[in-house]
Each structure stands twice: as C-alpha cells, then as structure tokens.
Amino acid sequence: MPRCRRRFVLSISALALPLLFVSPAYAQMAGDVAEIVVTARAETATKTDTSIAEVPQSLSVIGADLIAARGAIGVQEALRYTPGLRTEPNGADFRFDYVTLRGFGSTDFIDGMRQGESFYTARTESFNLERIEVLRGPSSVLYGQAAPGGIVNSLTKVPQFDFGGEAAVQYGSFDRKQAQVDLTGALNDSGTLAARFVGVLRDADNQVDFGQDDRLFLAPSLRFRSADERTDIILSGVYQRDRAASIASFLPVNATLLAPSRDRELRRGVYLGEPSHNFYDADHYSATLQATHRFGDAVTYSGRLRYVHSDTANGDIEPDVWNGLENPFLDAGNRILPRYRYDKYTDLDMVTTDHNLRFDFATGPLTHKLLVGIDYLRSTLQGSTIYDAAAPIDIYDPDYSPANVPELDAERDPNSRNTQLGLYVQDQIDYADVVTLVLGARRDRATSWSEGDAKQVDHATTFRAGLIVKPGMGFAPYVSYSESFNPITGIDFFGDSFRPQRGRQWEGGLRWQPDANMLLSAAYFDIKGSNLLATDPNNGENQIQVGTVRSRGFELEASRVLPGNYTITASYSHVKARTGFDTDPLLVGLPISAIPKDTASLWGEKSVALGSDLMLRIGLGVRYVGATEEAAAFYDVDPDGQIERLRTPGFTLADALLALEWKKWSLSVNATNLFDKNYYAQCSVRSACSFGYARNVIGTLGYRF
Numbered sequence: 001m002p003r004c005r006r007r008f009v010l011s012i013s014a015l016a017l018p019l020l021f022v023s024p025a026y027a028q029m030a031g032d033v034a035e036i037v038v039t040a041r042a043e044t045a046t047k048t049d050t051s052i053a054e055v056p057q058s059l060s061v062i063g064a065d066l067i068a069a070r071g072a073i074g075v076q077e078a079l080r081y082t083p084g085l086r087t088e089p090n091g092a093d094f095r096f097d098y099v100t101l102r103g104f105g106s107t108d109f110i111d112g113m114r115q116g117e118s119f120y121t122a123r124t125e126s127f128n129l130e131r132i133e134v135l136r137g138p139s140s141v142l143y144g145q146a147a148p149g150g151i152v153n154s155l156t157k158v159p160q161f162d163f164g165g166e167a168a169v170q171y172g173s174f175d176r177k178q179a180q181v182d183l184t185g186a187l188n189d190s191g192t193l194a195a196r197f198v199g200v201l202r203d204a205d206n207q208v209d210f211g212q213d214d215r216l217f218l219a220p221s222l223r224f225r226s227a228d229e230r231t232d233i234i235l236s237g238v239y240q241r242d243r244a245a246s247i248a249s250f251l252p253v254n255a256t257l258l259a260p261s262r263d264r265e266l267r268r269g270v271y272l273g274e275p276s277h278n279f280y281d282a283d284h285y286s287a288t289l290q291a292t293h294r295f296g297d298a299v300t301y302s303g304r305l306r307y308v309h310s311d312t313a314n315g316d317i318e319p320d321v322w323n324g325l326e327n328p329f330l331d332a333g334n335r336i337l338p339r340y341r342y343d344k345y346t347d348l349d350m351v352t353t354d355h356n357l358r359f360d361f362a363t364g365p366l367t368h369k370l371l372v373g374i375d376y377l378r379s380t381l382q383g384s385t386i387y388d389a390a391a392p393i394d395i396y397d398p399d400y401s402p403a404n405v406p407e408l409d410a411e412r413d414p415n416s417r418n419t420q421l422g423l424y425v426q427d428q429i430d431y432a433d434v435v436t437l438v439l440g441a442r443r444d445r446a447t448s449w450s451e452g453d454a455k456q457v458d459h460a461t462t463f464r465a466g467l468i469v470k471p472g473m474g475f476a477p478y479v480s481y482s483e484s485f486n487p488i489t490g491i492d493f494f495g496d497s498f499r500p501q502r503g504r505q506w507e508g509g510l511r512w513q514p515d516a517n518m519l520l521s522a523a524y525f526d527i528k529g530s531n532l533l534a535t536d537p538n539n540g541e542n543q544i545q546v547g548t549v550r551s552r553g554f555e556l557e558a559s560r561v562l563p564g565n566y567t568i569t570a571s572y573s574h575v576k577a578r579t580g581f582d583t584d585p586l587l588v589g590l591p592i593s594a595i596p597k598d599t600a601s602l603w604g605e606k607s608v609a610l611g612s613d614l615m616l617r618i619g620l621g622v623r624y625v626g627a628t629e630e631a632a633a634f635y636d637v638d639p640d641g642q643i644e645r646l647r648t649p650g651f652t653l654a655d656a657l658l659a660l661e662w663k664k665w666s667l668s669v670n671a672t673n674l675f676d677k678n679y680y681a682q683c684s685v686r687s688a689c690s691f692g693y694a695r696n697v698i699g700t701l702g703y704r705f
Contacts, residue, residue, distance in 0.1 A: 077126075237285075276402040315341075414452050502530050604620055668699070
C-alpha cells in the first residue's frame with residue numbers, strides 16, 4: 001500500500017478505536033440511539049429471526065434511518081460504508097444499482113426473492129426500504145441463485161397497525177425536485193387489517209450534460225393479521241416509471257486518465273452522444289404475496305410469491321472506445337472519435353416463489369430450528385437490438401445533430417428462458433446457548449434456453465456448515481464453509497446463453513457484542529468462483545465469462561454508541577482478487593478489474609438538544625477506495641500475446657449531514673462528495689474511463705405523523 005494511503009487507513013483506525021472501546025456501561029447513557037447503529041437481529045443469513053451475534057457468516061445491516069442520514073439516493077449509495085463492498089464501480093450511472101462483494105458481482109434480492117439482472121429491471125427505490133441486509137460469501141443453500149461474493153437483500157416497508165408516516169419535499173443539486181410520502185395504519189377497529197402507501201415523484205437532471213433522472217413510484221400494500229396473531233398475510237404492489245438520460249459516461253482513456261495535458265483532459269459531465277437520441281426508459285410492475293402461519297409453538301409456515309414485469313428501452317449514440325485498440329481516434333490530432341448507435345429493448349417476466357416449514361424442537365440438551373423448503377424461479381426475456389456505426393464526433397468541440405443518428409430498424413433478439421427449482425434443508429442446532437451449529441444442503445435443477453439453441457439443464461448440490469461459540473463476555477468466534485450456484489438470466493451480445501456460476505468459501509471470524517450499543521466484527525475469507533461475468537474489453541456492450549477467480553482477504557466492522565449522543569461506525573477491508581484458471585494462460589494470476597485491495601470508512605453522528613423540542617443532528621463521514629488495476633492480454637502487437645496494465649488511482653471522499661428536528665418537523669441537508677473531488681471510478685486498458693459521482697447536496701423538509 002502506498003505510504004500516503006497507509007497513513008490514511010491508520011489514521012481512521014487511530015480515530016475509531018479509542019471511541020469504540022469506551023466502557024460499555026457509559027454507552028448505556030446514550031439511550032435509544034443504539035437502535036440506529038446496532039440492529040440486533042436479521043433474517044437474511046438463516047431465513048429465521050436470528051441474532052447477528054449467532055450467525056457464522058459475515059452480515060451487515062443498514063437501517064432506514066442510516067440510509068437517510070448518509071444521503072443515499074439508491075441502494076448502491078446506501079452501501080458505501082459497508083465492508084467488503086465496492087459500490088459504483090462503473091461510475092456515475094443512474095440506471096442501475098451495481099456493487100461488487102469480495103471481488104465478485106452481487107446478487108440482488110428484495111424481501112428474500114431474486115431480482116432480475118440489473119440491465120433488465122428497475123433500480124430499487126430506497127425510500128421504500130425498511131433496511132438492507134448484506135450477506136457476504138456464497139449463499140445458495142437458502143437462496144439458490146446467488147453469486148460467490150454474496151447477496152444484497154433489500155427489505156421493504158410493510159403495513160403497521162399503529163397510525164403513522166411521513167411526508168417530505170426535497171430540492172438539491174442538478175435541479176433535483178422530489179416529493180415523497182409514507183402513510184400506514186389500521187383499517188378496522190379490531191386491528192386485523194392494515195394498509196400502507198409509499199409514493200415518490202421526482203423531476204431531476206444529473207451530472208452529465210442533457211441529463212435526466214425522473215421517477216414515479218407507487219407502492220400500496222395491505223396486511224391481514226389474525227386476532228390470535230398466528231396468521232400474517234401481506235399483499236403489496238409496485239409501479240415504477242423511470243426516465244433517465246445521459247448515462248453513458250465512459251470516455252476514452254487517452255482523453256481522461258492518460259490525457260497528455262490538462263487542457264486535453266475531458267471535463268466531468270461531457271456527453272459524446274446525441275441529445276436527440278438519448279434515453280433510458282423503464283417501466284416496472286410487481287405484485288408480491290407474503291404469508292406466515294404458526295400452527296403451534298413447534299411448527300411455522302412461511303411463503304412468498306412474486307410476479308414481476310419490466311419493460312426497458314435504452315437508446316444512445318455511444319463513443320467507440322471499447323474496441324481494444326491502443327488508439328481509437330480517426331485523426332492524427334486525437335480529436336475525432338468513431339461512434340455507433342446502440343439501442344436495446346427488453347421485456348422481462350419473472351415469477352419467484354419460496355415456501356418453507358420451520359420446526360422448533362429439542363433432542364436431549366440440543367435445541368433445533370429445522371427449516372425445510374422449496375423455491376422456484378422462472379424468467380422469460382424478449383427483446384430487440386439496433387447496432388450500427390454512427391457519425392464520428394469531435395470530442396473537444398461536439399457538433400450535435402439529429403442527422404448523426406442512423407435510421408435503422410430493430411432486429412429481434414432470440415427469446416430466452418431460465419428456470420430453477422430448488423429443495424433445501426437447514427438445521428440450527430444450539431447447545432446450552434453456548435455453541436450453535438448450522439448445517440444446510442440444497443439440490444437445484446436449473447434450465448436455460450435461448451431460441452435456436454438446445455435447452456441446457458444443470459443440476460447442482462450445494463452445502464453449508466458453520467460453527468459459532470459463545471464463551472461469554474459477548475465474544476463469538478466462528479468458522480464456516482458455504483457454496484454457491486447461480487444460473488444467469490439473459491444472453492450475451494451474440495445471443496448465447498451464459499453458463500451457471502459456481503463458488504465456494506471458507507470463512508473464519510470473531511464478533512464481540514458486550515451490550516446492545518456495541519458490535520465489533522472481524523472476518524477472514526477465501527473464495528473460489530468460476531464462470532464469472534466480466535465486461536468484454538473489445539466490446540463494451542458484451543459480457544464474457546472468465547475461468548476461475550480466487551479472492552482472499554479480511555474485513556473489520558464496528559458500531560458504537562458513546563456518551564453524549566454520539567454514534568460511530570467504522571470499517572476496513574482488504575481484498576485480493578486474481579484470475580485463477582482461464583482459457584488464455586496469459587490471464588492467469590492477473591487482478592480483477594475495478595476491485596481495490598483496500599477500502600476504509602468512518603461515519604460519526606452527534607445529537608445536540610437546543611431546547612425542549614429542538615434537536616440538532618450533525619453527521620460526518622469519510623470513505624476511502626484504494627487504487628484498482630486492470631490487466632489484459634492483447635495479440636495485435638505480439639503473436640504470442642502481450643499483457644498491458646492500467647492503474648486507476650484511489651480516492652478519498654467526505655459526506656456530511658446537518659439536520660434540525662422540531663416536534664414532528666425536520667429540516668436536513670445531506671452532502672455526498674462534500675468537497676466535489678474529481679475522480680475516476682474505473683479505467684480500462686486501451687478503452688475507457690468512467691467519472692465518479694460529483695458533489696450532490698439535497699435539502700429535505702419533512703413532517704412525521
């Protein structure tokens with residue numbers, strides 16, 4: 001690690017550790033603030049309501065209050081302070097939530113059910129979330145479809161039987177105007193029926209020229225709970241309409257990171273497409289049914305069913321920088337860049353369902369939580385594509401014109417279909433509340449079919465085992481082994497189906513939770529994954545599958561409540577991800593693109609009473625993302641192959657919160673990238689760079705019912 005970066009990481013540790021190890025007795029003085037920092041229980045790791053301290057695998061929870069405090073406008077922004085994650089590796093893209101986990105792409109779930117691939121579905125609305133749970137490492141025993149790095153499970157708001165809610169208006173950077181409302185309460189006197197409505201309306205630009213980031217989000221829900229509280233049924237719907245633009249932020253590396261002089265470096269926000277043909281339109285519809293029923297103290301049923309339909313239309317004139325050429329320009333002065341028209345239209349239909357029975361019983365001194373379940377997924381994808389050369393552009397003096405857009409008809413893509421049927425069993429065995437053993441196994445049958453090809457059928461058996469010991473004083477060391485199997489929805493640029501991903505992980509760690517106001521976690525992991533998706537260095541619209549990837553590293557995470565209404569969270573991660581085996585021997589041992597070795601973060605918040613009804617909240621965070629390296633093999637110069645490397649510098653960013661709360665009213669100002677640092681999120685060998693997010697300041701005036 002470079003000396004300056006090492007000093008940065010050590011300075012975060014030096015600042016955080018004295019605060020974290022203040023006597024727990026003093027922490028009790030902070031009162032209920034602890035609930036903001038330490039969430040005691042989670043469901044993603046085991047599909048049961050289990051204390052985080054009893055989970056033999058790395059797990060992080062980000063609650064709704066923390067999401068708002070950090071100024072997150074989406075899921076990926078909410079995860080910026082979570083260890084083991086790299087958020088926004090593609091830079092400022094307002095279409096998708098995209099993160100990597102321990103060197104691998106993540107798998108996204110909502111309420112424990114699989115989402116479609118990000119390109120084919122809508123970006124999750126953060127205002128509709130109760131919390132986000134991040135389970136790191138392979139997790140297929142319970143979820144089937146999961147990448148080796150782990151899953152991000154977003155848990156949505158559900159109806160409550162006490163009346164409440166909030167309404168707010170926002171104004172911020174890039175002419176962002178947003179109104180949002182959340183209203184819930186009982187519908188009858190007996191308290192068996194409740195409803196909730198969450199709505200968001202946004203009209204906004206973004207940091208790229210001709211930008212747009214508009215949204216209409218509507219989420220009504222109903223809940224029935226029997227008088228004896230043994231039956232709980234929730235029916236919810238979502239309609240989401242996104243209209244985004246100017247999201248193709250990849251620019252030639254020779255005019256960004258490797259520009260020969262400052263005046264030849266393109267500014268952040270420059271757009272090299274055509275304003276007349278520049279859109280990302282997504283319409284998303286979903287209906288979800290969730291039900292639980294307790295047959296008695298020993299048997300509980302849980303079931304979930306969701307139908308999703310998404311229409312997406314993405315059209316743009318894009319600079320031809322993902323072509324593997326050392327110099328993509330058409331002229332000697334490196335000004336004129338070729339372009340192409342790329343339009344993609346897709347219709348996705350997905351049905352997911354999960355049903356399980358939980359049996360609680362004892363065998364001698366051992367208590368069991370036995371989970372037996374079955375889940376099913378079916379997704380169908382239809383689409384069409386337009387791809388052809390377009391008029392070139394002078395990158396330093398763009399001349400926009402509708403005449404630069406070639407008139408072409410879309411060609412229908414091969415239809416594709418994916419299914420997965422899984423049977424799983426898991427037993428959480430506890431001895432004297434001191435030792436917990438988690439054992440699980442799963443059998444999957446997955447099919448993938450692309451029109452014109454034979455149906456591919458894959459069978460997989462995955463396992464999970466974890467042991468956690470609680471000797472006392474809040475300590476809980478653990479060790480675990482887990483596997484993953486992930487059929488991939490969709491096809492590549494050439495219409496071919498992707499092969500399933502597989503992974504396995506060994507993990508060892510230690511948690512310390514001396515009281516409800518403090519949680520420290522440390523973990524070491526070793527993951528091996530195969531058939532992973534990566535961007536084709538010769539075609540930015542295509543994804544390819546590499547051989548195997550080996551990822552090793554460790555993570556530290558801490559949450560603490562301090563006397564005087566202080567809260568603090570800190571994290572540090574070290575990840576070393578390399579190519580293990582590949583059909584191209586030159587790629588073996590090379591680093592995985594966009595995966596930094598070191599990341600660190602620190603967030604602190606202070607509440608100050610200014611009067612009997614007036615409270616001031618001040619928050620400040622700093623996050624560091626280390627340098628990344630991409631290495632690629634090229635054969636256009638040397639017939640035996642040539643390895644080229646490119647290093648993208650790391651960066652340190654600051655975020656801030658300032659809020660006043662008076663009775664039921666609140667006025668807050670959030671700023672991310674407070675000092676407006678200009679940085680590159682990722683640069684690729686011989687191709688392109690993507691700018692990171694600019695400073696974003698949002699003011700919110702809210703009222704709680």
